[in-house]
Amino acid sequence: MERRTFLNSSLAVVGGAALTGTAGLPARAAAPRPPVHLAGPAHGVSRYTANRAPLQQEPFLRLPPGSITPKGWLRAQLDLQLDGLNGRLPEISDYLDPATSGWAVPERDGWEELPYWLRGFGDLGYVTGDARVLETTGAWIDRILATRQPDGFFGPAALRTALNGGPDFWPYMPVLDALRTWQEYSGDDRVVPALQGWLKYLHTQPGTLFGQGWGSARCGDTIDTAYWLYNRTGDSWLLDLVHTLHAHSADYTTTIPTWHNVNLAQGFREPAQYGVLAGDPSFRDATYRVYDTVMRRYGQFPGGGFAGDENARSGFHDPRQGFETCGIVEFMHSHQLLTRITGDPVWADRCEELALNMLPAAFDPRQRSTHYITSANSVELDNLPKSHGQFDNGFAMQAYMPGIHQYRCCPHNYGMGWPYYAEELWLAGADGGLCASLYAESSVRAEVAGGTTVTIDEHTDYPFDETVTFTLSTPRTVRFPLYLRVPGWCKAPSVRVNGRPAQARSSGGHLVLDRSWQHRDTVELRLPMHTAVRTWGANRDSVSVDRGPLTYSLQIEEEWTRFAGTEDWPEYEVRPASPWNYALVLDEKDPARSFTPEHTRARAADPFTHTGTPVRLKARARRVPTWQPDDQKVAAPLQQSPVRTTEPVEQITLIPSAAARLRITAFPTAGSGRRANEWVDCTASFSGVDSPQALLINATAEPEDSYDQSIPRFTWWDRTGTEEWVRYEYAEPVRAGGVSVYWYDDTGHGACRVPRSWQLEHRTSTGAWQPVTGAPAYGTATDTFNQISFDPVTTTALRLRVRLQPAVSGGILSWRVRLL
Numbered sequence: 001m002e003r004r005t006f007l008n009s010s011l012a013v014v015g016g017a018a019l020t021g022t023a024g025l026p027a028r029a030a031a032p033r034p035p036v037h038l039a040g041p042a043h044g045v046s047r048y049t050a051n052r053a054p055l056q057q058e059p060f061l062r063l064p065p066g067s068i069t070p071k072g073w074l075r076a077q078l079d080l081q082l083d084g085l086n087g088r089l090p091e092i093s094d095y096l097d098p099a100t101s102g103w104a105v106p107e108r109d110g111w112e113e114l115p116y117w118l119r120g121f122g123d124l125g126y127v128t129g130d131a132r133v134l135e136t137t138g139a140w141i142d143r144i145l146a147t148r149q150p151d152g153f154f155g156p157a158a159l160r161t162a163l164n165g166g167p168d169f170w171p172y173m174p175v176l177d178a179l180r181t182w183q184e185y186s187g188d189d190r191v192v193p194a195l196q197g198w199l200k201y202l203h204t205q206p207g208t209l210f211g212q213g214w215g216s217a218r219c220g221d222t223i224d225t226a227y228w229l230y231n232r233t234g235d236s237w238l239l240d241l242v243h244t245l246h247a248h249s250a251d252y253t254t255t256i257p258t259w260h261n262v263n264l265a266q267g268f269r270e271p272a273q274y275g276v277l278a279g280d281p282s283f284r285d286a287t288y289r290v291y292d293t294v295m296r297r298y299g300q301f302p303g304g305g306f307a308g309d310e311n312a313r314s315g316f317h318d319p320r321q322g323f324e325t326c327g328i329v330e331f332m333h334s335h336q337l338l339t340r341i342t343g344d345p346v347w348a349d350r351c352e353e354l355a356l357n358m359l360p361a362a363f364d365p366r367q368r369s370t371h372y373i374t375s376a377n378s379v380e381l382d383n384l385p386k387s388h389g390q391f392d393n394g395f396a397m398q399a400y401m402p403g404i405h406q407y408r409c410c411p412h413n414y415g416m417g418w419p420y421y422a423e424e425l426w427l428a429g430a431d432g433g434l435c436a437s438l439y440a441e442s443s444v445r446a447e448v449a450g451g452t453t454v455t456i457d458e459h460t461d462y463p464f465d466e467t468v469t470f471t472l473s474t475p476r477t478v479r480f481p482l483y484l485r486v487p488g489w490c491k492a493p494s495v496r497v498n499g500r501p502a503q504a505r506s507s508g509g510h511l512v513l514d515r516s517w518q519h520r521d522t523v524e525l526r527l528p529m530h531t532a533v534r535t536w537g538a539n540r541d542s543v544s545v546d547r548g549p550l551t552y553s554l555q556i557e558e559e560w561t562r563f564a565g566t567e568d569w570p571e572y573e574v575r576p577a578s579p580w581n582y583a584l585v586l587d588e589k590d591p592a593r594s595f596t597p598e599h600t601r602a603r604a605a606d607p608f609t610h611t612g613t614p615v616r617l618k619a620r621a622r623r624v625p626t627w628q629p630d631d632q633k634v635a636a637p638l639q640q641s642p643v644r645t646t647e648p649v650e651q652i653t654l655i656p657s658a659a660a661r662l663r664i665t666a667f668p669t670a671g672s673g674r675r676a677n678e679w680v681d682c683t684a685s686f687s688g689v690d691s692p693q694a695l696l697i698n699a700t701a702e703p704e705d706s707y708d709q710s711i712p713r714f715t716w717w718d719r720t721g722t723e724e725w726v727r728y729e730y731a732e733p734v735r736a737g738g739v740s741v742y743w744y745d746d747t748g749h750g751a752c753r754v755p756r757s758w759q760l761e762h763r764t765s766t767g768a769w770q771p772v773t774g775a776p777a778y779g780t781a782t783d784t785f786n787q788i789s790f791d792p793v794t795t796t797a798l799r800l801r802v803r804l805q806p807a808v809s810g811g812i813l814s815w816r817v818r819l820l
Contacts, residue, residue, distance in 0.1 A: 031488060032288060035059065036343040036508030039481035040431035040449065047447040048428045049231050054239075056276050059343035060427040060435055063446055065126035065185040070422040072441030072461070073604045077360070077367075077418050078128050084367030085402060086124060086415030087133065089117055092569055093404045095412065102156025103175070104143035110156035113412045114140075115174035120329075120415025122178050126185045127422045141182050144175065145190050151204075152197030163213045169202060170214035173221035174413075180228055195229050203241045210248040217263035219249035220270035224337065227276065239277060246274045253286045256293060261308025261323060262409075264294055265330040272341055284342060300536045301376040301666045302544035302551040303657065304353035305331065309373045310392035315697055315711040318539060318637040319666040322373025322391060322398075325362045325410040328354055329417040336424045339437060345485045345509035348424075348437050349549075352487070355421050355438075356463050357551045360608035360658040362414065364400045364572055369565075370414055372397035372407045376544075376657075376665040379556070380633040381574040383563060388691035389712065390634045400661075401564070401571035426456075433481035435510070436525075439468050448480035454517070461604045462527070463549045464614045470523040481514040484525050487549060489532070496524040531617070533591040541641040542666040543584060545595060545617065545654060552617050552654035553663035555610060556580045574661050580635075581628070582621035582652060583643050583670035595619050595654070608658045617654040622670045623647040626681040626731045630693055635664075636681070637697050642671025643679045646732060678734055678819065684726040690715040690811060692726050698814045706745040706754075706782040708813060713744050715752055715811030720804060727799040728817060736762075737792040738818035740785040741800065744811035754780040755802045755810045760790065763797040785814070792820055 036059050048061045070078060081087055090096040095113035102110025118140055125133030148154045155172065162168040176195060183191035202209075202222070210219060223242050230238040250257040253271045258264065268290040275283030298317050299306035305323030307316055335351035338344070362374045371381065373391065383399035391397060395406065403411045425442050427435040432449025439462040445455045452474060460468040470482075486493045486509055495504050495511055498521060504511035513523065529548030536542045545552045557578035565571035587593045596618040606612035622645045629635050657665050668679070684692040694712035701711050716724045743754040758778050761769045772790035779786030798817060804810045 032344055032346045033488075033509040034344075036345075036483065036510050038429060038431040039433060039505075039512055039514040040429075045432040045449055046428055046430050047432075047451060050430055051227065051276065052231050052234060054277065054279070055227060055230070056279060057430055058276070058340050059430055060340045060437070061430060062340060062423070063426060063428050063444070065123060065181050065423060066129075067444055067446055068127065068423060068426050069443045070127055070425070070440060071443070073607050074418065074422055074440040074442070075128075076605050077608075078124065078422065080367040081124055081415065081418055082128060082130055082133065085363070085370060085411055086117070086120055086367075089121070089411065090136070092402055093117070093412065095404070098140075098143060102158065103140075103147070106147050106155065106157040108156065109158060110171070111159075112171040112174065112409065115171050115178065116409065116413035117415060119174045119178040119181070120413070120417070120419060123181055123419035123423060124415060126181065127419050137182065138186070141179065141188070144179070145194055148194055148197060152199075152201035154194065154198065163209070166205065166209050166212075167202075168213055168215070169209070169222070170218065172198065173215070173218060173225075176225040177221070180225065192229065192232060195225065196233065196235070199226060199229060199238060199241060203237060203244075207244050207248040210245050211250075214263070215249070217250045217258050217260070218266045219245045220267060220273045223270065223273045242274065242277050246270070252290050253283060256290060259308070259312040261306070261310065261312060261327040262330055264290075264306075264308065264312070265327045265334060268294065269334045269338055272338060276341060287338065296538070300538035301542070302534065302546070303358040303376050303665065304350055305358055305374075309397065313392055315701070316392070318697065319376035319542070320378065320390070320635045320637060322375040322378075323358065324373055325370055325407075326413045328359055328362060328374065329414055329420075332359070332417060333420055336420060339424070340427060343508055345437070346488060348485055349488045351421070351424070352438055352463075352549050353551075355417070356549050357657045359417050361661055361663065364570070364661075365609050368569060369400040369402055369572060370407065370411055371400050372403070372410055376663065377635050377638075378663055379576055379580050379629055379635045381572075381661065382633060383571070383573055384632065386632050386634055387689060388630065388632060388687055388693075389689060390630070390632070390691060390693075399563070399571060399573050402569050425458075429481060429483060431481060433483060433514075435483035435485070436468070436470070437485050439463070439485075448478060450478060450480075452476060452478040454478065461614070464604050464607060466527045466529045466548065468525045468527070470525070472517050472519070472521045472523075474517060474519050477516055477518055479514075479516040481512055482523065484511040484513070484523075485509065486511060487527060489546065489548065490527045490529075492528055494526045498522055499524075531592045531595045531597065533586070533594075536666060539666060540638045540668070542638050542668055543586070543591070543641070544666050545619070547597060547615070547617065550615070550656045551665060553657035553660040553665040554580060554582060554667075555616070555653040555655045555660065556662040556664070558610070558662050576662055579623060580662070580664050581624050582650075582664065583624050583641070583645055583668040585620040585622060585649055585670050607656065610655060610659060613655050613659045615656065619652050619654055620649050621652045621667075622649055624668065624679050624731070626679045626729060627668070628681050630691055631683075631687070636693050638666065638668060639679050639696060639699070640677040641669040642676050643668045644672060644676035644732065645670050645679070678730050678732075681729040682727065683729070684714070684716070685724045686716050686719050687714070688717050688719070690717065695726070695812060695815050699816070701814050703742050703813045706743055706813070707747075707749065711813065713811055713813050715744060715809060716802075716804065717752060717809045717811070720751070720809050721806045723801065723803050724810075725799050725801050726812065726815070727797055728815075729797040731796075733794050733796050735792055735794045735820045736798060736817050737820045738787065738789040739798070740787045740814075740816045740818075741812060742785050742814040743780060743782060744813050745782045751808050752811050753805050753808045754782055756805045758800055758802045760788065761799045761801055762793045762795040763799070764795070769799060785816075789818075
């Protein structure tokens with residue numbers, strides 16, 4: 001099925017889900033904090049465009065594009081992007097051909113690809129000053145504006161009736177972003193009238209339009225543009241449009257209307273955005289609740305993303321699940337908007353976690369290719385579809401390639417990630433101050449209170465070092481507040497001004513220095529970094545390792561093979577050339593003492609590679625022999641820690657997870673004695689569409705009935721009437737005395753039934769299979785566990801041998817073994 005068709009149908013079938021109350025994420029995860037209290041008056045002081053009444057004032061404002069100059073490792077990433085996929089995408093993407101794109105020639109087709117690419121590409125030019133990018137951006141802005149119609153419509157004519165006979169307003173959202181930032185950078189006086197015309201056109205549409213298509217789930221983007229325009233024109237009808245958009249679009253206030261990963265990454269912020277107009281704090285609270293609900297169910301592993309390798313699915317929350325590249329950059333963008341709207345630095349913390357631990361691993365080290373999903377645990381990146389339901393798509397999603405048609409959205413959309421991050425390093429305070437919101441080597445030139453233009457140079461190797469130094473240049477003495485974000489993981493920050501300890505007021509997760517500043521004043525911020533271990537209870541008590549803002553992954557030797565493409569535009573598969581199936585050996589009293597930090601000789605210029613990282617950790621671990629990939633090379637789900645293993649202790653190396661393309665980031669822990677758990681390898685005689693590893697995922701599941709669709713299942717489909725088997729294998733002998741089997745049966749829906757008969761076998765010391773003895777009749781009842789007890793056996797493997805009924809197949813929802 002073509003991707004757009006599949007995704008639009010998925011949006012229609014996912015049901016709403018009620019929001020739960022807030023619940024704590026793992027201990028180290030940044031927690032919400034009270035909003036910052038501005039040091040000065042919040043109205044009429046900043047020289048930058050702020051919210052007009054009745055919109056609530058945002059504590060922090062976005063600086064105009066070009067105000068911030070990124071340097072160091074961030075500039076290196078942007079340079080890679082300039083010479084990489086985003087910067088040169090017109091060379092290979094037919095969607096970006098001016099002769100055939102509907103965004104230049106309205107009679108031709110066009111959808112989201114050109115808008116996605118242009119917004120990131122333009123901002124890449126604004127932050128780097130690259131002349132080629134700026135020229136190309138300007139040319140595309142000219143083409144787009146030339147398509148304007150008298151009623152305000154512009155772009156591909158087919159979009160006028162593409163959504164059930166009405167306009168498809170989704171692909172315009174990224175176009176509006178691109179037009180806005182171009183206007184802020186260039187002062188182009190054509191942009192405001194063009195935006196007025198388009199939003200006026202939308203205002204004439206029936207409200208039901210905004211409840212349809214992708215735009216319904218993502219309408220916060222249009223609300224953001226409406227506010228931007230209102231703050232410049234004062235047109236009150238724009239606020240009426242916002243009320244209409246909110247009333248008719250997807251409801252994130254009381255439910256979760258979609259589990260599509262990109263929809264969620266963009267859409268969850270809409271209540272907080274609408275609350276800027278509504279003035280009701282319950283809307284802001286709803287955004288926090290949606291985030292918490294999604295992450296508590298599907299974000300229980302490191303990296304800042306959630307298990308949405310298309311749609312988040314019940315039961316599929318293991319760290320082997322992926323987060324779409326589009327989802328990474330959209331989630332970052334949402335966090336950036338919420339940082340400014342709420343003044344809560346938790347959103348900057350969350351943006352930083354995604355940027356520093358997940359985003360770089362979405363690309364090859366040269367940024368010439370990307371892949372569709374990035375997982376916390378991923379041990380092979382090949383170009384083969386996964387047909388057992390491991391991921392929520394049937395096409396291959398893991399190899400690195402330009403992916404113009406294979407991945408389609410991601411290679412066009414990813415480009416906003418690093419440029420937007422660079423533009424959010426510094427924010428203007430609504431009181432005329434400046435805020436260091438995200439830390440990286442940079443300089444900012446901005447007006448502060450009183451209209452004085454100052455420059456602040458930021459010198460740091462953060463996140464690989466804990467010290468950030470700021471040097472101020474000003475033509476005269478000037479008083480303004482400087483806000484310094486304190487990351488949620490940092491417990492004892494300190495600040496010095498001109499070499500002396502300074503008393504900084506603490507407010508809403510920021511240190512605030514409100515003083516008169518002189519030319520060449522320096523501020524040194526120290527954010528002490530310590531190793532910490534997070535336990536992920538919802539994922540079988542697995543653990544992850546952090547130091548400062550960085551999460552660490554196992555260094556797996558990577559074997560890169562170019563299977564297609566060209567030297568400029570390669571397509572790579574990546575396979576492991578060293579073991580990966582390790583459980584960490586932890587100090588029980590103080591797990592953090594189990595890791596030894598090491599600094600390499602590498603500089604932070606290219607830190608997201610094995611050889612370029614300036615920091616790493618040494619750790620101890622034992623291999624888990626029965627933790628194996630399935631027959632399609634996807635890592636088996638985690639099982640309960642601590643895991644029993646008698647393998648010898650080895651020293652392993654952990655590197656920042658963003659430097660690891662193959663990665664184990666959520667680890668089991670090694671144990672012994674009665675507290676340790678056996679790790680099972682599960683295989684079957686045949687698996688067509690449903691993997692036997694579902695039985696590992698469902699180890700503690702309580703199915704509602706034999707047709708329970710809310711949990712993964714294993715079937716032998718499409719084998720019918722045959723003799724089949726499914727096997728549990730253990731690394732060390734175990735003593736077992738009973739099993740419980742919950743059969744899958746889809747009578748009335750499909751062709752799976754309970755089996756005709758079955759029996760349990762164990763493997764003897766000679767390797768032969770023998771039936772257990774002492775077992776009563778083998779049950780085949782539906783909607784319940786069929787339990788048997790048998791004479792105890794000591795074995796390294798158990799096997800269910802099943803005879804399927806004639807002309808039908810069969811399957812299992814859960815299989816449990818009672819160990820003695």
